[in-house]
Amino acid sequence: MKALQITGLKKVYKGGVEAVKGLDLSVEEGDFFALLGPNGAGKSTIIGVISSLVNKTEGKVEIFGYDIDTHLELAKSQLGLVPQEFNFNQFETVSQIVINQAGFYGIERKLAKVRAEKYLRQLDLWEKRDEKSRHLSGGMKRRLMIARALVHHPKILILDEPTAGVDIELRRSMWTFLQDLNKQGVTIILTTHYLEEAEMLCRNIAIIDKGIIVENTSMKQLLKKIEKETFLLDLPANSEVSGLDGFEYRMIDDHTLEVVVAKKQSINSIFAQLSQQGIEVLSMRNKANRLEELFVELVNQNPQNPGAKS
């Protein structure tokens, strides 16, 4: 079953800004789906329309088969939303926020308290349950929004940049939490600027730019499109590389070599050539996330962009 089906979605804001231009998108039940795009691509508008925070101009949106035009309340009850901005009451306590949200979904207070405890414990917020939300750290506020979005047991969870501004340790624990949730059958749609995050978590991906989809495929297929990767090699100080046959390269400083490796080329050849020149490779790393390079390339190819490369 389709968890989400969007057909011909258009959104024109007052003033004529066309944020979404006839977009079609579908997400299967149980998927972990990435919605990527540069700032202003239309991701938050799409999420706004799905969650009824933004009125659409044209098109059809169905959540687990429920059309938001004809069965809005049923469609809403399938959905949990973790928005980009903190949007809870700053003067309410952590547990009040979660329990009240459960109440808005028709969950009786007794059960709401049980569920609130479950999710606040899972997200390491139980000790903070009586704290006013404004006293929480940024990471805790993000986790509070996740607990709030889950309290009614949604079948589909949409997270709009959930790990923005969150430290690495916490980000990784949130990844584990989301992966576990997905294994339990919750469909997850994620927008993020951390492409490493999308690559690690998501099975399918749509890249949006200027209100249209420029790529919609599985993560595996997308990664196959990567034609080349750029590596940085740490060499001993004052190393002089006299040449690397078949490779595009440059010395960034006296001990860092940047090499572009095409898909068909072997990295072993770099090591062999450097070894012949008596240069030892101390360590090696990707210059950028491999998906990042492809992302930039795809966005640059979008005909909607001025100066797009085809």
Added chain:
Amino acid sequence: MNMRVNWVALKTLYIKECNRYLRIWIQTLVPPAITMSLYFVIFGNLIGSRVGQMGGFSYMEFIVPGLIMMAVITNSYANVASSFYSTKFQRNVEELLVAPVPNYIIVLGYMGGGVSRGVMVGVLVTIVSLFFVDIQIHNMAVIISMVLLTSMLFSLGGLINAIFANSFDDISIIPTFVLTPLTYLGGVFYSMSLLPEFWQNVSKINPIIYMVNAFRYGFLGVSDISLFNAFGIVSLFVVILFTIALTLINKGVGLRS
């Protein structure tokens, strides 16, 4: 969605709204009690003793129902205007908008919160007034029904104001420039019979005159306006404002882009 789900949502919103004004009781409940005490001392005792009788009652007896009603009106209005606008401002109105809460439940929930504060302040002011005058009750049913209808009406007014408001200034403009003059000219401090006929007729455009007079009837058994007209007009206004508030929320005015 079934009625039970909607009932739980309404209960949640109502309790949330009541907790809000009770949490900040120093800002919401104490000031009207102090302000009304000053009115009782200055207008009732000091000036009132020189005014003499009004409508066959001491001036203090005459103004008490009007002052209670004034407190109910301003607090019902302010409660919903301030609460709903803050919810918009902090964006936590989105908690309600993403949930399967029908819009009429949102209107009822906020209205319930406003009515609750209005009635609570009304009771507080009534208790304060007992220190200044012996209150008589002519018809309790009229008192209760009119105070409920009035607080419903002004809660809905506050909600509509908050829906359109784009800044905190916008929720103080109507109370300052519309509500206060209408209340002061709504027969709180004087009987309409003191006015020339022309101004008596003009006064009848002011809906507050109907509420104050019907409420005063409940205490003193006298009114410048027929009770039937008063209840009819106030009820009609409640229905109209409820419909307007619901239509605005359905359209997403001030809430959805």
